[in-house]
Amino acid sequence: MKMERRDFLSKAAIASAATLFSTNSLLSATYPAKEKLGIALVGLGYYSTDLLAPALQLTEKAYLAGIVTGTPSKAETWKKKYNLPEKNIYNYQNFDQIANNPDIDVVYVVLPPSMHREFVVRAAKAGKHVFCEKPMAPSVADCEAMIKACKDNKVKLAIGYRCQHDPNIQAYMQVAKEQKFGKVKMVTSAAGYFDGRTNHWKQNKALGGGVMGDMGVYALQGARLATGEEPISVIAQASTTRPEIYKEVEETMMFLLEFPSGARASCQTSFGINMNYLQVNYEKGWLKMEPQSGYNGNKGSMSDGTLINFTIKSQQAKQMDEDCMAIMVGTDLIAPGEEGLRDIRVVEAIYKSVKTGQLVKI
Ligand code: NAD
Numbered sequence: 001m002k003m004e005r006r007d008f009l010s011k012a013a014i015a016s017a018a019t020l021f022s023t024n025s026l027l028s029a030t031y032p033a034k035e036k037l038g039i040a041l042v043g044l045g046y047y048s049t050d051l052l053a054p055a056l057q058l059t060e061k062a063y064l065a066g067i068v069t070g071t072p073s074k075a076e077t078w079k080k081k082y083n084l085p086e087k088n089i090y091n092y093q094n095f096d097q098i099a100n101n102p103d104i105d106v107v108y109v110v111l112p113p114s115m116h117r118e119f120v121v122r123a124a125k126a127g128k129h130v131f132c133e134k135p136m137a138p139s140v141a142d143c144e145a146m147i148k149a150c151k152d153n154k155v156k157l158a159i160g161y162r163c164q165h166d167p168n169i170q171a172y173m174q175v176a177k178e179q180k181f182g183k184v185k186m187v188t189s190a191a192g193y194f195d196g197r198t199n200h201w202k203q204n205k206a207l208g209g210g211v212m213g214d215m216g217v218y219a220l221q222g223a224r225l226a227t228g229e230e231p232i233s234v235i236a237q238a239s240t241t242r243p244e245i246y247k248e249v250e251e252t253m254m255f256l257l258e259f260p261s262g263a264r265a266s267c268q269t270s271f272g273i274n275m276n277y278l279q280v281n282y283e284k285g286w287l288k289m290e291p292q293s294g295y296n297g298n299k300g301s302m303s304d305g306t307l308i309n310f311t312i313k314s315q316q317a318k319q320m321d322e323d324c325m326a327i328m329v330g331t332d333l334i335a336p337g338e339e340g341l342r343d344i345r346v347v348e349a350i351y352k353s354v355k356t357g358q359l360v361k362i
Contacts, residue, residue: 037324038065039131040088040104042095042119043111044074047133051295052110053082055316061324065103068095068119095119099126106131106324108160112201113208117142120157124149129327131320133160135217136340138208140348143341150337158323158333159340161221165319167310168298169225172280172287176228181303182283184263189222189278191215191293192252192270198245202271210249212347216269218293220343222278223257223265226287231257231265231346233361236353241272255350 039062041048056064066088067078075089088103098104107123108131109116116137123130130150136143136159150157163169176184192215201207202214210216224230234257238250245251252270259265268275276291278300289300289308295315300308312318319334326333346362353360 034105034328036061036063037105037129037327038063038088038103039106039108039320039324040066040068040090040098040128042068042107042109042123043115044069044071044078045110048110051316052108052320053078055314055320058314058317059321059324061328062106062320065105066090066098066101068092068098068107096122096126098123098128104128106327108320109133110160112204113138113213114201114206116208117146120146121149124153124155124157127153127155129156129158131158131160131323132337132340134340134343135208135213135347136337136344138213138344140341140344143337143344147337147341156323156327156333157337158326159335159337160319161335161339162295162315162319163218163221163293163298164225164335164339165322166298166312166315168289168300168308169292171308171310172278172289172300173225173228175280175282175287175302176226180282181285181287183261184227184259184280184282186281187223187226187263187265187278188267189219189226189265189292190268190275191218191222192268192273192275194274195271203245203247203249205248211251211253211269211271212350213249215271216253216347216350217343218276219267219269220255220257220346222289222292223267224342224346226278226280227259227261227263227265229259229261229263230342231259231362233258233359234346234349234353235359236350238354246271250354253350253354255353257346 053064064082068090069075070092090098106129109119110133113135116132120130120132202209234255236255238253240246240251242251251272255267257265278289278292280287285303287302291298323333349360349362
């Protein structure tokens with residue numbers, strides 16, 4: 001697992017895709033002449049400001065073409081900082097006019113989860129491909145409606161699971177696939193951080209908050225990706241150490257998953273505890289990652305001494321480049337809407353288990 005080889009392979013893939021791009025009929029009819037796809041970010045909060053916009057300065061197949069914001073002062077700041085033309089700046093009301101803007105190929109929804117459905121559906125109806133942040137939406141019904149809207153309008157839908165584009169995460173997914181150490185027996189997966197905010201959407205049920213509306217999907221992805229299977233049952237327990245802040249949603253969730261092969265996973269996620277690791281015990285060995293879902297520096301080791309320690313310049317840049325490339329050449333997305341839906345099926349079962357105190361079949 002040498003980085004140079006991976007680098008070479010990914011460059012070769014881009015080069016061959018670029019050849020296709022210029023000569024081949026596999027291309028989407030909508031984008032016959034573009035070298036880079038124009039992305040409009042919807043919602044200019046922490047993730048757009050600190051991670052996605054900077055990553056869009058590093059991308060080779062995508063660029064920041066526009067913004068959609070409810071805050072006029074942010075529009076001014078971003079316009080100057082990123083040299084954006086006035087015609088590529090939208091608010092939530094006039095957003096649908098984006099349909100007439102050929103500069104925008106992809107709308108990237110970076111809003112609180114409860115708003116994802118509305119903006120994904122509006123983007124799809126405007127004929128734009130859509131990237132949507134995780135978690136995809138608060139309910140299975142939302143996710144299904146988002147997938148349908150994109151299918152009906154013949155646009156692609158990618159979920160922002162940046163980790164699935166990280167070679168360190170792909171390395172442990174491969175271990176399960178190849179059964180390098182035999183079958184997976186037990187996974188322990190944790191993802192949490194201390195969030196000091198007291199009045200944010202992460203603490204608001206109606207906006208899609210609760211730790212399962214954020215870090216929880218990393219704990220769940222660790223278990224799903226390490227086994228390569230979909231869980232068949234779950235039993236869960238919610239708790240909080242700060243009931244004055246976490247009034248309507250959980251601060252911490254612990255959940256146990258059972259997989260068809262018999263593998264089990266113990267998952268923990270929290271807005272009150274710093275933790276980020278994955279341990280996988282197989283029939284004949286083990287694998288550990290820590291961190292397992294950081295922005296950079298995810299790393300690990302295996303019982304045979306193999307190290308997992310690839311370096312990449314930006315997960316987000318890699319994610320957007322790979323998703324744009326998939327759109328341009330018509331190949332499968334790494335994490336399409338259906339992948340977001342798989343997580344939300346489990347999240348719904350987790351909440352059902354908390355409510356009933358029972359094990360829930362999925
Ligand atoms: P944030 O609170 O910093 O930003 C949210 C944005 O939505 C703000 O610009 C806010 O003005 C806007 N907004 C519009 N209507 C709103 C409303 N009614 N209430 C609250 N905000 C409203 O949040 P964030 O951390 O940027 O998260 C946005 C999305 O990105 C979420 O889905 C989150 O899970 C995801 N995210 C993903 C990662 C990742 O690593 N992939 C990291 C952080 C956040």
